[in-house]
Amino acid sequence: MSSSPAELRRAPAPSGVAAVETTGLGKRFGRTWALRGIDLEIPAGEAVALLGPNGSGKSTLLRILATAARPTLGDVRVFGFPSRTDGDAIRRRVGLLSDRPPLYDELTALENLRFAGAMYALTVSDEALRAVLARVGLAQAAEARVRTFSQGMTQRLSLARAMLQGPDLVLLDEPYNALDAAGLRLVDEFLAGLKAAGRTVILATHHIAKGLAWCDRVIALGAGRIGFDGPTARFAAQASDAAGAWA
């Protein structure tokens, strides 16, 4: 309980290390393996689309990388920090937009961000938080309680919350869910901003066209295993060939 705000600030990540490195990663729920034999190396600054059908292990992989879940087998390193022993160093660098966002229905949008800011040990004024809300199109809803929000508004607030600490590794689990056209554009703008800033992004989505448009690399999961791992162009070509053969 003695950490000062200065200590809570992020120490620099070891230089030259991969943003994500997994070796023999496996995760089992009861008797079912959600992930098996996942070997990955994602360099810092790369944008990766994580594709696959429902139940293929995309969300589980993101949760493990964010240290929200422990792997059953194998090793995970994020910016060189091992997840089993140095989870706190990872949590200081990772932002996760999950399918179950940690928002509180009885608090307003502003109060939710204020709480997240306090938990990240950030010194952020209400004006700055209102500016964040304005960026996600919630300026008018800053004082409204989250329980009155539509699913799309909740998704926008979740995005604002996930980006609050300026993470080096951004894990997005279905960010396009429940969004209208303006919301979709907003996520696109966020992704463009993250890429321009050199952040590492892993985007799990069913929206294949968006994934291919924004990412340099595709990792396709099927039944918890890696089915494809390569550049976006190669994935698009293979998908096109497969579609041609099928036609």
Next chain:
Amino acid sequence: MPAEWRRAWAVAGKDLLTERRAKAAFNAMAFFAGLVLLTFGVALGPDAPAGDAGRGTLLQELAPGLLWVTILFAGVLAVDRSFQVELERGGMEGLRLYPGDRKAVYLGKLIANVSVMLLMEVLVLPFAGVLYSLDLWTRLPGLAVVAALATLGFAAMGTFYAALTANLRARQVLLPLLMFPVLIPVILAAVKATGLVLHGDPMDELASWVKLLGAADVLFLTVCTLAFEYVIEE
């Protein structure tokens, strides 16, 4: 203020604000406690004589035990609710993903639970005083010390076990089943000390029971704070 204490206060403030708006735990606790005290009063009868001569009515003689049983059962609702609010969305995972020492989350939840329980006791004690014809006002300082120490001990263990059972399907049964055996020293000391405050202390025993309460608080707080990190893990 160290960063971890600021985070603890943030958790406490968030929980108290949520409770002030939803009143989910407080209303349930207050009505439950009032109803239990009333039921005991009706069941035992207001005029039944005490077993010990000179102790007034049976209700007055049993009041310390009845009062603490009521407060502790009502308190289960508060500590259980404090983690249920995290499960309504992804709050529990959110708390796991914030950087920094997870003791802050435990201490924040503890501060909120103690506050809600003490507020409930402020309502319940006068109600019991009127219902059981207890002279509380002249004994208020002594009662306040006993209540504060017993509430802290209960909430320390209750918050810990509520986190432990939060994801279990049978948590409402398991929470009191796991918690109450460990709380026996606190329950015993609280009932004895309250009895001595209300009925007089000819043998000067009160200090010993208060020391036992204090020692239980220190022990529970230390163990639960240190072990919480493992409880909150997936």
